[in-house]
Amino acid sequence: MTSVGKRIRSFVSMALACAAVASLSGGSAAAQSKDQLVVGQLQFLTNFHPLVQVNNTKRLVVNYSLRPMTAFDENVVNHCILCETLPTIENGLAKIVDLPDGKKGMKVVLQLRAGLAWGDGVPVTSKDIEFTWRMANDPNIGFSNYNPWTRASELKVIDERTVELTIPQIISSYNSWDQVIPEHLEGPVYAANPTLDAYVKQSLYNTQPTNPGLWNGSYLLSDYQIGTRIVFTPNPKWPGEKPHLQRIILSYRDNSSSLLQNLLAGSVDAVPVSPGGISFSQMLDLKNQQPDKFTYHLAYGTNVERIAVNFDNPILKNKSVRQALLYAIDRQAISDELFGGLQPVANGILSTENVYYSKDMTLYSYDAEKAKELLSSAGWTPGDDGICINDKGERLSLELVSTAGNQTREQIAQVIQSQLKDVCVEITNNFVPLQEFNGVMARKRKFKALMMSSIDFSPSVSPKIALGSDSIPSAKNNGVGNNFSAYSNPEMDKAISELETALDPETAKQKWADVQRIFAEDLPMLPLYFYPRAYVTVTDLTNFRQGTLDPLQIWSEEWQRQ
Structure with missing residues (x-):
């Protein structure tokens, strides 16, 4: 080993190694229920709003319950998640057009999938897209800029499920769009709190995050305890594939050593690997010691x-x-x-x-x-x-x-x-x-x-x-x-x-x-x-699409334990 290598390895915690050995030598914990998955986590969210101050930590939590309009899978293929058909130039749902100012732009048609509803049963409609677009373009608010609604300069509601977006330039990401939020719940909050600080404090995503009407994914955020856990349960209003797991519990720890100990003890079933979970070196050490005890998911x-x-x-x-x-x-x-x-x-x-x-x-x-x-x-x-x-x-x-x-x-x-x-x-x-x-x-x-x-x-x-x-x-x-x-x-x-x-x-x-x-x-x-993209999970977890290029939680209804 080089001198640099020796120096680096000296920073790896010996206490962690001792804890891992102790856990390995002890008896295994009682088997978890096959209809739930406990995911060990670090860094509890302090702001649940899906489109304000977005970072990787938040994206890996909110996508259980609030889905984006589109997302890329593990094969670098873009899919409609909330829409019926992905707009493309070829299918005519996206067009290059001449704009009134003489420049070229685009018209993109998005149609929401049939039967899509918020967790309280209220249909997801064009009003929700229009509301999200309007808030995103309000300079007093400011939303996420991953696949932002601000790229559209105009929005025309065609019917209850269909909108047409005008993009004032030709862009390659014309068919990638973020989440929408519920106008019937967040609209009154926004009207009463027209600045970012006031809105974020009063948003139901932060005052009532277990309100089912905030969520439109296959799971609902149904329970939480600050700093300790977040619980997701199936959304009965989800029109797509019904979730196999009846509970997904995000169980929070203070550090990665504690996460590893809990994984070894059987009190958690899965942990992400760096930056939001155990370290990569911990995963490698665990794989060397227990190659068959867990499944080690690894993708580009x-x-x-x-x-x-x-x-x-x-x-x-x-x-x-x-x-x-x-x-x-x-x-x-x-x-x-x-x-x-x-x-x-x-x-x-x-x-x-x-x-x-x-x-x-x-x-x-x-x-x-x-x-x-x-x-x-x-x-x-x-x-x-x-x-x-x-x-x-x-x-x-x-x-x-x-x-x-x-x-x-x-x-x-x-x-x-x-x-x-x-x-x-x-x-x-x-x-x-x-x-x-x-x-x-x-x-x-x-x-x-x-x-x-x-x-x-x-x-x-x-x-x-x-x-x-x-x-x-x-x-x-x-x-x-x-x-x-x-x-x-x-x-x-x-x-x-x-x-x-x-x-x-x-x-x-x-x-x-x-x-x-x-x-x-x-x-x-x-x-x-x-x-x-790396995770360590129990071996009976299947359909765990770790390699997706957008957050794997977007496809969490497919996960099941055999």
Whole structure:
């Protein structure tokens, strides 16, 4: 093992290993009921609204009960979830049209599936789509920007189940759309609370999350206890395949060690693997010790772990410093030693497995000497204590913020701290609770220098959400956007705009190459690695479609225990 490898492994908790051995040597817990599944979780939601301050943690919870209009499966095929037929140019439900301003745009027709109803029995109608679209376009509110309703400049209600959307440009993601929310319940709340802060506090998603009328998926959020559990039960109004499991219980723990112990003891039946569950190293250790006790689900992922770089920080405005930081992090060693090489190093926001991945960009393989040269060229030289200083005597000291209780991130942060110290950069780690992380640190951009988190680019998601200058969260847009770095480059904005309008694969590939090239040159964030989609479950769980490119919970009615 290399010296770097030894250093990395030293950060793996010995207490965890002892706990795992103790659990393995004990007797197994009583078998769980075959009609329920207990899923161990970290990071309890502090805001249940499906379209406000959306992140990966929230998407993996709300999709049990509130389905998006469309979603991509494990074969990269887009499906209608709430609609009857996926709009395409070929079937005529999507058309390129001339707009009154002389530009080209699109008309897209969405028809809700027959029999679709909210959990209280009220039909899901065009009014709900129109209401969601109207709220999304209200600058005082601000909704999710994964597959946003704001892309449509106009909406025409054709009948109770059908709407026509006008998109003021040609975009490749014209047939990917987010969830809708119930006008009959949320409409009065919105009318009485027309600002984001007031609305979120009074939204029934946060004051009455067990109200069945809020949900339209195969399951209803039927019970919860803050910080402890969320219970889902079948929605009798769901018109699709009826759920096989009668209860799905999300059971929360404070840390990944506790999750692993509960899995081994039989008190939970499934756990996600990093970033929202046990660490990848824990999964590998468990698989080595108990290869047949559980099923280990592993599939290619689009979720990239990255470090956002705050461009308001004068040290980080210098591109040479950003480049030096990435050269100084031995990402391959981290992957090899903690993840068995199964979490591939990220060269950008697209994995090498992606058909649009381009090699025509700067690659940052580990090179500590190159990092030192870049820092020197930026005016940073080692001080008496080994930490760099500039000609003003200021120290090269940066704070790295991430989520508390996430063992994987805590391990990685400590490794990065150690590796960067070798090139004279001082890193102070700051692990904060999820609510503070998603709110003050991310949405209000209060992190001082560096912030480690993940972002999932499913096939329909534009890189604009993290790289577009109009996606910088601010008070003006109510904190919408994942461009936490405040990165703004007209060349990148142009490249993204051209990518979004590319309808044919060859043009899309060329435009993706431009985005990746500019990204690698500017480094608005430091890409670390891609998370495979991974879960550990009991062996009798079947039809568990772990490889879907949108949240697997969208297909949870298919899960069953044999």
